[in-house]
Amino acid sequence: xxxxxxxxxxxxxxxxxxxxxxxxxxxxxxxxxxxxxxxxxxxxxxxxxxxxxxxxxxxxxxxxxxxxxxxxxxxxxxxxxxxxxxxxxxxxxxxxxxxxxxxxxxxxxxxxxxxxxxxxxxxxxxxxxxxxxxxxxxxxxxxxxxxxxxxxxxxxxxxxxxxxxxxxxxxxxxxxxxxxxxxxxxxxxxxxxxxxxxxxxxxxxxxxxxxxxxxxxxxxxxxxxxxxxxxxxxxxxxxxxxxxxxxxxxxxxxxxxxxxxxxxxxxxxxxxx
Amino acid sequence: xxxxxxxxxxxxxxxxxxxxxxxxxxxxxxxxxxxxxxxxxxxxxxxxxxxxxxxxxxxxxxxxxxxxxxxxxxxxxxxxxxxxxxxxxxxxxxxxxxxxxxxxxxxxxxxxxxxxxxxxxxxxxxxxxxxxxxxxxxxxxxxxxxxxxxxxxxxxxxxxxxxxxxxxxxxxxxxxxxxxxxxxxxxxxxxxxxxxxxxxxxxxxxxxxxxxxxxxxxxxxxxxxxxxxxxxxxxxxxxxxxxxxxxxxxxxxxxxxxxxxxxxxx
Numbered sequence: 001x002x003x004x005x006x007x008x009x010x011x012x013x014x015x016x017x018x019x020x021x022x023x024x025x026x027x028x029x030x031x032x033x034x035x036x037x038x039x040x041x042x043x044x045x046x047x048x049x050x051x052x053x054x055x056x057x058x059x060x061x062x063x064x065x066x067x068x069x070x071x072x073x074x075x076x077x078x079x080x081x082x083x084x085x086x087x088x089x090x091x092x093x094x095x096x097x098x099x100x101x102x103x104x105x106x107x108x109x110x111x112x113x114x115x116x117x118x119x120x121x122x123x124x125x126x127x128x129x130x131x132x133x134x135x136x137x138x139x140x141x142x143x144x145x146x147x148x149x150x151x152x153x154x155x156x157x158x159x160x161x162x163x164x165x166x167x168x169x170x171x172x173x174x175x176x177x178x179x180x181x182x183x184x185x186x187x188x189x190x191x192x193x194x195x196x197x198x199x200x201x202x203x204x205x206x207x208x209x210x211x212x213x214x215x216x217x218x219x220x221x222x223x224x225x226x227x228x229x230x231x232x233x234x235x236x237x238x239x240x241x242x243x244x245x246x247x248x249x250x251x252x253x254x255x256x257x258x259x260x261x262x263x264x265x266x267x268x269x270x271x272x273x
Numbered sequence: 274x275x276x277x278x279x280x281x282x283x284x285x286x287x288x289x290x291x292x293x294x295x296x297x298x299x300x301x302x303x304x305x306x307x308x309x310x311x312x313x314x315x316x317x318x319x320x321x322x323x324x325x326x327x328x329x330x331x332x333x334x335x336x337x338x339x340x341x342x343x344x345x346x347x348x349x350x351x352x353x354x355x356x357x358x359x360x361x362x363x364x365x366x367x368x369x370x371x372x373x374x375x376x377x378x379x380x381x382x383x384x385x386x387x388x389x390x391x392x393x394x395x396x397x398x399x400x401x402x403x404x405x406x407x408x409x410x411x412x413x414x415x416x417x418x419x420x421x422x423x424x425x426x427x428x429x430x431x432x433x434x435x436x437x438x439x440x441x442x443x444x445x446x447x448x449x450x451x452x453x454x455x456x457x458x459x460x461x462x463x464x465x466x467x468x469x470x471x472x473x474x475x476x477x478x479x480x481x482x483x484x485x486x487x488x489x490x491x492x493x494x495x496x497x498x499x500x501x502x503x504x505x506x507x508x509x510x511x512x513x514x515x516x517x518x519x520x521x522x523x524x525x526x527x528x529x530x531x532x533x534x535x536x537x538x539x
Contacts, residue, residue: 048394133379140339141377145443146366147394 025237032235036154036228043155046148050156057160061122065168068117073172076109077101077179084180085188094190098199101180102173106203106211108265110173115218115261118165119254123226126157127253130230131246139231154227158220165219166212173211210272217264222257229253285312285348286447286479287336289505292345294331305331307503308345313496318473318480320490320511323500329483330374332500333449336481337369338362349447367395370440370478374452376432378424384411384435385420391442410438414468430461434468441472448473450482454490462486466493487525499525 009017084100130153133139142149177199184190229236233249240248289311295302305328313319321329334340335347338354347354352365378387385407392403411417414434424432433453440448453469454462470493473480484490491497491511499506499514501521508514514522 136375136380137373137377138379140334140337141371141373141379143339143363144337144366144369144371145391145395145439146363147391148363152394 029232029236032232033224033228036231037224039150040154040158040224040227043148043150044159046151046155050152053152053156054159057156058164060125061118061157061160062164062167065118065121065164066171068121069114069168069172070175072113072117073105073110073175074179074182076113077105077176077181078183080104080109080176081180081183082188085184085190094184094188095194096198097180097184097190098177098195098197099202101184102177102199102203103207105173105176105180107207107214107269110169110176111211111214111218112261112265114165114169114172114215115222116258118161118168118219119222119226119257119261122161123222123257124250124254126223127226127230127250128246130154130227131233131249134231134233135242135246149231154231157227158223161219161223162216165222166215169211169215206272210268213272214265214268217268218261221260221264225257225260226253229256284315286315286350287313287481288346288348289332289335290346290348292335292347293343294328294335294340295343304503306335306342306500306505309503309505311498311505311507313479313481315479316477317495318482318493319496319498320494321481321483321498321500322485322487322490324485327500327502329485329500330451333371333451333481333483336449337366337371367443368446370443370445370448372433372436372440372448372450372453374455376424376436378432378435378439380424383421383423384416384427387424387435388438388442391439395443406442407438410441413472414438428461429456430464433457433461433465437465437468437472441476444476445478447479447481450480450484452484452486453482454484454486462489466490469493 080101081097084097085094088094088096088100130139133153139149139153142152181192181195185192185195229249229252230246233245236245236249236252238248289309291308291310292306293304293308294306295304297303305326321332323329331340335342336349336354338357341355345355349365350368352361354362354365357365379390382390388407388410389403392398392406398406407420408417411420414437416431416434416438419427419431419435424435427435437453450469454465457465466489469480469482472478473493480493482490482493488511494511497508497511497514499508499522506517506519506522508517514525517523
């Protein structure tokens with residue numbers, strides 16, 4: 001679509017023209033990203049399946065993020081244990097600590113913090129990798145060799161993220177609950193039996209299902225946005241050129257993915273709770 | 274509208290028909306190709322020359338369907354690239370080999386893996402067959418002994434050779450070269466041209482070379498296409514250029530003569 005030069009537009013109409021231009025750009029960008037998502041998912045089912053690449057990506061997104069997730073989970077769990085203890089202690093309800101810690105982690109903090117940490121660690125790297133491949137014509141080279149860049153490059157990352165993020169979330173939940181146990185039971189002296197029995201009584205299948213759905217959605221969101229922004233690095237307005245464009249788009253991808261995770265966290269909670 | 278001349282050749286493998294391509298500029302559109310028409314004959318070497326920003330690389334991307342024109346048709350073996358679906362385009366691209374300006378090697382793969390990639394992904398060859406074919410190509414292009422190196426460990430000339438080796442793997446009918454000697458010293462430039470001439474003679478592919486390495490690249494050309502401000506001029510041989518009366522081409526011929534006369538324009 002051709003853009004009319006600013007000088008050809010009457011002065012008073014220029015803000016309207018800019019708004020319209022921006023609106024069209026956003027719509028086109030959303031359309032591009034929508035098609036990218038469909039191709040990315042479809043590529044998972046295309047032959048030949050890149051098993052080795054999926055394993056490599058599982059190692060990068062999943063195994064490589066375990067240390068970060070462990071430390072984030074244990075510190076979050078311990079803080080929850082301490083904060084929860086002081087709040088519940090006022091009402092003499094320390095016995096409910098296990099319930100408070102586990103529900104907070106399983107339904108909210110586990111999926112959200114895992115997605116945010118994985119976005120920061122693996123999403124940024126993926127965006128930069130694909131962005132560099134785009135500006136150095138490596139993706140063009142794949143297309144010229146009649147190799148589908150989605151099947152070869154994007155879809156293995158999609159699949160690996162959809163497997164890794166729920167597993168990392170499960171790990172976050174377990175480690176976080178252990179952190180809450182350490183702070184609440186071992187440091188503050190809450191009864192161990194009360195901690196676990198309150199957890200057992202209050203956590204239902206529905207709560208776990210909510211956590212699982214969130215982790216899948218967040219996994220898809222982060223991998224879609226981060227790889228998509230890298231893939232379209234040359235089409236993003238204001239990103240500049242060359243290495244600078246990759247760095248700007250990587251920052252943008254992490255910010256958009258993180259905000260999207262938080263927005264979808266609310267939406268999923270509102271729908272499923 | 275720019276005037277365009279079309280070479281008369283019934284055996285055309287690529288045809289541009291009234292193609293226009295423009296990009297957003299500060300003030301409106303920057304027109305790179307303005308309703309241009311030309312043909313590229315089968316089995317011969319066509320050089321597309323012109324200054325920076327005149328649309329040389331854009332022309333290659335249009336042929337490959339990596340970009341779409343604003344208007345006009347681009348026929349490759351009779352198929353209109355501009356109206357093909359994704360899968361049809363993928364199929365059409367199997368006819369092409371491309372040597373990119375920056376070589377476009379996959380930097381996380383070794384030389385061997387880069388050259389073997391099209392065979393692994395596009396054929397059902399066994400690992401042993403792939404290893405043998407890659408070894409033959411690497412020997413042809415004097416790259417044996419460098420199989421395990423990564424692109425970052427190679428010189429510019431070697432990267433181009435690896436790019437050429439990769440482009441040749443699927444036995445393409447048409448080979449596109451985007452600035453094959455940019456950034457290379459004269460010795461490496463000669464080396465690339467020598468390898469090009471040899472592989473071209475052995476394999477008989479149609480070659481399209483986009484270059485500003487003038488007049489040297491004309492030594493390889495059967496046909497020359499000059500791009501200037503959206504306009505296209507086609508010459509059936511490099512020697513024809515000096516008979517043109519157009520001011521920009523006269524200027525170009527004089528500049529070429531001053532830079533170093535070669536047999537190509539005789």
